[in-house]
Amino acid sequence: MTTPIENAPKRRDLRIGWWREARFGMFIHWGLYAIPAGVWKGRNIPGIGEWIMYRARIPIREYEPLARRFNPVRFDAREWVQIAKEAGMKWIVITAKHHDGFCMFDTKLTDYNIVKATPFGRDPLKELANACQEAGIRLGFYYSQTLDWHHPNGMGNDWDYEPAQQDFTSYLRGYVKPQLRELLTNYGPVAVIWFDIGTPTPELARELRDWVRQLQPDTLISGRIVSRQWATGRWGAGLSDYRSMGDNEIPDHIVEGDWETPATINDTWGYKSYDHNWKSTGNLIHKLVDIVSKGGNYLLNVGPTAEGVIPEPSVERLRGMGTWLKVNGESIYGTTASPIGMPEWGRCTAKLGKRYLHVFAWPWEGILEVSGIQKRVKRAYLLADPSRGDLTVRQEGGSLYLSGLPEMALDPIDTVIVLDVEE
Ligand code: GLC
Numbered sequence: 001m002t003t004p005i006e007n008a009p010k011r012r013d014l015r016i017g018w019w020r021e022a023r024f025g026m027f028i029h030w031g032l033y034a035i036p037a038g039v040w041k042g043r044n045i046p047g048i049g050e051w052i053m054y055r056a057r058i059p060i061r062e063y064e065p066l067a068r069r070f071n072p073v074r075f076d077a078r079e080w081v082q083i084a085k086e087a088g089m090k091w092i093v094i095t096a097k098h099h100d101g102f103c104m105f106d107t108k109l110t111d112y113n114i115v116k117a118t119p120f121g122r123d124p125l126k127e128l129a130n131a132c133q134e135a136g137i138r139l140g141f142y143y144s145q146t147l148d149w150h151h152p153n154g155m156g157n158d159w160d161y162e163p164a165q166q167d168f169t170s171y172l173r174g175y176v177k178p179q180l181r182e183l184l185t186n187y188g189p190v191a192v193i194w195f196d197i198g199t200p201t202p203e204l205a206r207e208l209r210d211w212v213r214q215l216q217p218d219t220l221i222s223g224r225i226v227s228r229q230w231a232t233g234r235w236g237a238g239l240s241d242y243r244s245m246g247d248n249e250i251p252d253h254i255v256e257g258d259w260e261t262p263a264t265i266n267d268t269w270g271y272k273s274y275d276h277n278w279k280s281t282g283n284l285i286h287k288l289v290d291i292v293s294k295g296g297n298y299l300l301n302v303g304p305t306a307e308g309v310i311p312e313p314s315v316e317r318l319r320g321m322g323t324w325l326k327v328n329g330e331s332i333y334g335t336t337a338s339p340i341g342m343p344e345w346g347r348c349t350a351k352l353g354k355r356y357l358h359v360f361a362w363p364w365e366g367i368l369e370v371s372g373i374q375k376r377v378k379r380a381y382l383l384a385d386p387s388r389g390d391l392t393v394r395q396e397g398g399s400l401y402l403s404g405l406p407e408m409a410l411d412p413i414d415t416v417i418v419l420d421v422e423e
Helices: 009-022 049-055 060-071 079-087 124-134 168-183 202-215 281-293 312-331
Strands: 022-027 091-097 138-143 190-195 259-263 296-304 348-349 354-359 369-370 377-382 391-395 399-403 415-421
Touching: 022 079, 060 354, 079 124, 079 281, 079 312, 091 124, 091 168, 091 190, 124 138, 138 168, 168 202, 168 399, 281 296, 281 312, 312 354, 312 415, 354 369, 377 391
Parallel strands: 022 091, 022 296, 091 138, 138 190, 259 296
Antiparallel strands: 348 354, 354 415, 369 399, 377 415, 391 399
8 A cells, every 4th residue: 555655745835835835727528418418308407517427317228229320530648738838738638537437538347338338439538648749748637536427336326227226335446446447557657637626535535545645656546536515624634645525616815725616617617508607708707817826727618519529618718828828937936825805996916026916907196005015116017018128116115106107907807016025
């Protein structure tokens, strides 16, 4: 078994260093559910797309044949990785197995997998692993360790199985663990195993954690290896590497420690043909900045179609975020939470010797008042265009007054002012 040292705080600091810097990652929910895309037998099924089997209580014998129709001929791993890269995302997490139990990778443990059961016959995770390696992006795997609506001993399917007769431990030991071994052996370095919804008991969660550590000591383990109630409780600590917030949950205050918000661009994770409720690019940039200013990471989801295409509205928004990050990335990557709370004009991020003022609401008077900056400010300038020269700095009491601002924001979504501070 693993040495306890793998779980020691220092070891954890080393393991999670890259993630603390990375700040912005891509989540990909892709599976058979992209075929019905939210519609079953002519009925729109409410809720998130990847839950359709559950929401419509689709019997296994009806859901399973979807595999024979799964042929994502337009899938191009390099293209997906390129989209992530151009968006400024530093790592990708893709569904290896979601709750429906279908395996999106080559596995010896079941024929219910993309290589054996579909006309496609390829292993997209392998192709993504290669493309990520080429592009210098990290790759991690979402793995549904508890819910499995297909496996006779997985949890959650009470329309095909009799829960009282299921043996979860045998599923975990005889299926989940060997599959994790495949994922952690056959795809090179794995950035994270993204467990979801909690493991039924602390003992089993610990067993899974130790298993992952033993196979790849540097792989991060997501907060949802434990359920939400337990995550902050006594035994939650130490089982995961970081805390996962609820879906789309952004805390309203600065949160200590390592944490992440998994989030959607529209209202579903898995592709739904009729979900057009896309957040605007500006809104997504504000969310990224908001989360980073509170100390967290943003894992933003795309739900590719059954053909293997990331929906164009998502691509468009990600491109917009990437354009903003190309100019303003210094104020996001490698920064830490705001030392001045949450000002009403925007947000603040920080690095040693630097404060980044993210101005969402540009002051029309040409002066910005900032409270809470304790350090002496040596210089202030616009990140997008330092050649415009320095802003005028006046510090008085606890307040900082910046003047000489351009009349209009350089970027109406978020113009960043950099402060060089003495520290
Ligand atoms: C939820 C859902 C799941 C989704 C996940 C993403 O727990 O069960 O479908 O994958 O959130 O954060």
